[in-house]
Amino acid sequence: MGFCRNAAKGWVAAVLFAISGAVPACAQESTTVPMDVTGHVDQSEGKSALNLSSLVVWLKPMDHAEDVPVPLPGRYTLAQKKKMFSPHLLIIPVGSTVSFPNHDPFFHNVFSLFNGKRFDLGLYEAGSTRDVVFSREGVSYIFCNIHPQMSAVVLSLSTPLHAIANTSGRFGIHAVPPGEYELHVWIEGAPQEALDRLTRRVRVHTGMAEIAVDALNLPQAEGEHLNKFGKPYDREAGQVY
Secondary structure (H helix, E strand, C coil): CCCCCCCCCCCCCCEEEEEECCCCCHHHCCCCCCEEEEEEECCCCCCCCCCHHHCEEEEEECCCHHHCCCCCCCEEECEEECCEEECCEEEEECCCEEECCECCCCCECEEECCCCCCEECCCECCCCCCEEECCCCEEEEEEECCCCCCEEEEEEECCCCEEECCCCCEEEEEEECCEEEEEEEECCCCCHHHHHCCCEEEEECCCCCEEEECCCCCCCCCCCCCCCCCCCCCCCCCCCC
């Protein structure tokens, strides 16, 4: 089959995933025992303008979906306090409900008009909350129509096989069954079209050395985000709240 060859040979300045497994023999490739997929961001050959320590990776099964449990929807919270969203990045299963409580002593207007879930919660006062069901898979960029500095990201995924890189650029995806996957990468600030070009099929199997994804030359998205009306924020007028 040829799956024991090092598919990453010759790649430099890349995000490297090391596939850990106790049995390296090709004869063991048919096993269905899950493995841990670990990796790190290698910036030694270049410098990215993007924050690669917030890189998110996920694997979608292609030929063995029955081996990967479907994550159940749940309830999550994305709070507003001190003109910030907390947490800034939230990964949830598709179909989950996210609450947006307002813990500030003034109004907020949470909205998302981009990929993923589109919604506009309107103005709501301190001490109140609004809920949103993220019914489709995708990346939702969350903003406040009053405070342009507020931003958050919700990734709603149909797979439990995902990981967020730590401050050192290291990450791990646990209990990955062997088989074919579609590999996805997301980094905040990179245009979606550029991230889509990183999507590729990979095969996870015992004895595999590593998978390389070149993520160091991603461009940055141009310009600042607009308000919910598709216009620039009036930063000169000052904020009422």
